[in-house]
Amino acid sequence: MKKMMAMAMTVLLASSLTLSSAYAFSDLDEGQQEAIMSLKERGIVSGFDNEHFVPRGKISYAQSVQMIVKGLGLNLDHIQFFKKPLASDSFTNVPDDAWYADAFIIANFNNMSIPRDVNPNGTITREQFANLLVSALESKGDFPMVKMFVIIKDEDQITPELQGTIQRLLLYKIAALDGEGNFNPKAELTRGEAATWLYNAIKVLEAHSHAETPQTENVSVSVEKVTDDVNKVTLSRGSKPTGGYAIDIQSITFKDRGHAVVTYVLRNPAPGEMVTQMVTEPKAVTYVASGYEVTAEPAVK
Numbered sequence: 001m002k003k004m005m006a007m008a009m010t011v012l013l014a015s016s017l018t019l020s021s022a023y024a025f026s027d028l029d030e031g032q033q034e035a036i037m038s039l040k041e042r043g044i045v046s047g048f049d050n051e052h053f054v055p056r057g058k059i060s061y062a063q064s065v066q067m068i069v070k071g072l073g074l075n076l077d078h079i080q081f082f083k084k085p086l087a088s089d090s091f092t093n094v095p096d097d098a099w100y101a102d103a104f105i106i107a108n109f110n111n112m113s114i115p116r117d118v119n120p121n122g123t124i125t126r127e128q129f130a131n132l133l134v135s136a137l138e139s140k141g142d143f144p145m146v147k148m149f150v151i152i153k154d155e156d157q158i159t160p161e162l163q164g165t166i167q168r169l170l171l172y173k174i175a176a177l178d179g180e181g182n183f184n185p186k187a188e189l190t191r192g193e194a195a196t197w198l199y200n201a202i203k204v205l206e207a208h209s210h211a212e213t214p215q216t217e218n219v220s221v222s223v224e225k226v227t228d229d230v231n232k233v234t235l236s237r238g239s240k241p242t243g244g245y246a247i248d249i250q251s252i253t254f255k256d257r258g259h260a261v262v263t264y265v266l267r268n269p270a271p272g273e274m275v276t277q278m279v280t281e282p283k284a285v286t287y288v289a290s291g292y293e294v295t296a297e298p299a300v301k
Contacts, residue, residue, distance in 0.1 A: 024037060025037070025040075025047055025051060025052060025053040026051045026052065027051070027052050027053060027054065027055065028053060028055055028192065029055050029056070029192055031196075032055055032192050032195070032196055034199075035195055035196040035198075035199035035200070036053055036055070036192065036195045036196070036199075038199055039071065039195050039198065039199055042071075044067060044070055044071050044198070045067065045195055053191065053192070053195075054191060055190060055191050055192025055193075055195075056190050056191070056192060057190065057191045058123045058188050058189070058190065058191070059123065059124060059189055059190065059191050059194050060120065060121055060122065060123060060124065061118055061119065061120050061121070061122055061123070061124045061128070062098070062100040062103075062104075062120035062121060063100075063194075064124045064128075064129050064132060064189070064194060065100060065103045065104055065107050065112070065114070065120075065132065066100050066103040067194060067195075067198055068107070068112070068132055068133055068136045068198060069103045069106050069107055069110075069136070070103070071198045071199075071201070071202055072136050072137060072140060072198075072201065072202065072205060073140075074106050074107065074110045074136060074139070074140075075106060076105070076106055076109055079109055085105050085108075085109070086101075086105070087101040087102075087104050087105055090104070090105070090108045090116065091104055091108075091114070091116055091117075091118060091120075092116055092117050093117060093118060093119055093120060094118075094120055098120070100120060104120070107132070107136070110136060110139045111135050111136075111138070111139045112132050112135045112136050112139070113131060113132075113135055114132070123188045123189070124188070124189050125185065125186050125187065125188060125189060126183065126184055126185055126186070126187050126188075126189050126193070127158055127159060127162050127166060127183070127185035127186065128162075128189075129189045129193075129194060129197065130162070130165060130166050130169045130175065130185075130197070131162045131165045131166070133169065133174065133197055133198065133201055134165040134166075134168050134169050134172075134174075134201075135165060136201075137172075137174075137201050137204065137205060138168075140205055140208075140209075141205075141208055141209070143172075143208060144242065144244055144268075144269030144270070144274075144275050145274050145275070148171060148276070149167065150167055150170045150171065150177070151181065152166070152170075152177060152181065152182070152183050153177075153180060153181040153182045154182040154183060154184065154185070155183075157184075157185050157186060158183065158185045159185070162185070166183060166185070169197075170183075172200075172201070172204050173200065173204075174197050174200040174201050174204060175193075175196075175197050175200070207241070217237065217238075217266065218238070219235050219236065219237055219247065219264065219266075219296055219298075220235070220236045220238065221233065221234070221235055221262070221294060221295065221296045222234045222236070223294055225290065226287065227290075228290065229289060229290055230287050230288070230289060230290060231287065231288055231289070231290045231292075231294070232285060232287055233262060233285065233286050233287065233288050233294050234283055234284070234285050235247055235249065235262065235264055235283065235284045235285075235296055236281060236282070236283045237266065237281070237282045237283075238281065239279050239280070239281055240279065240280050240281070240282060241279060242269065242275045242276060242278065242279075242280070243269075243275040243276035243278065243280050244268065244269030244270075244275035244276075245266075245267065245268055245269065245280060245282045246266070246267040246282050246284075247264050247265070247266055247267070247282045247283065247284045248264060248265045248266075248267065248284060249262055249263070249264050249284045249286050250263045250264060250265050250299045251263050251299075252286060252288065254292065258291055258292050258293055259292065259293050259295070260288050260292040260293070260294050260295075261294075261295055261296070261297055262286060262288075262294060262295070262296045262297070263296070263297050263298070263299045263300075264284065264296060264297075264298060264299060265298070265299050266298070
């Protein structure tokens, strides 16, 4: 009987990447509703039934890899193979016919550091999931380095080679320390934590993807009288999550009928650039004769 119940539990957990319904879960912990329901609507997670997600339940290594791969949209589209890759080529304990085999193959070719002898059915720790999640996120693009270091009270318990990814997990605001400043790296991750961290990572990725096409973002123009003859023109990009963002005025073109066009170039933090971890509002200022109506346009590349 116990064996049958255990098998049923495994099947329910394994299915946490499919299905979506209109029902909300009644057992979610505070602060988890938005994250878990959003992932549920995207078909990334589901509950044990329509009312229960069991956020404090444990999650296996295989379920974690599957969630991250699906949630961050990892694939093999950028790789050409001479032969079809198999899970057993890279992992000794991942059967080629396992429901999670494809996820492990995709993870392996997207810089997710998974031990060759990993036990896919074993639970995953907070530091292990953090390392997988940050590695997967950073495989999607070049992220600026934040010029800041988070003090972790139990840093001595973190596996040394994972300290960097855990720092970045915290700096990206994907996860936070507990009330005493600890990360609890060796504690087993819960389903609720896994879903919340993944949801936050997806938001980081979406914000980064938007920032990589800066010329399409909205730039506001404000005009302030300096003298009767001159106006101060300020271009603003709005609030940005870190330093390293800028807006440069390239030229001013005076059109007919009292119209002036200010062209600008936007700059984002370069890959690997150290930036300050504070909200900024990049601005650029120029001066135009008061008789002109001013608009702004991105410079043509």
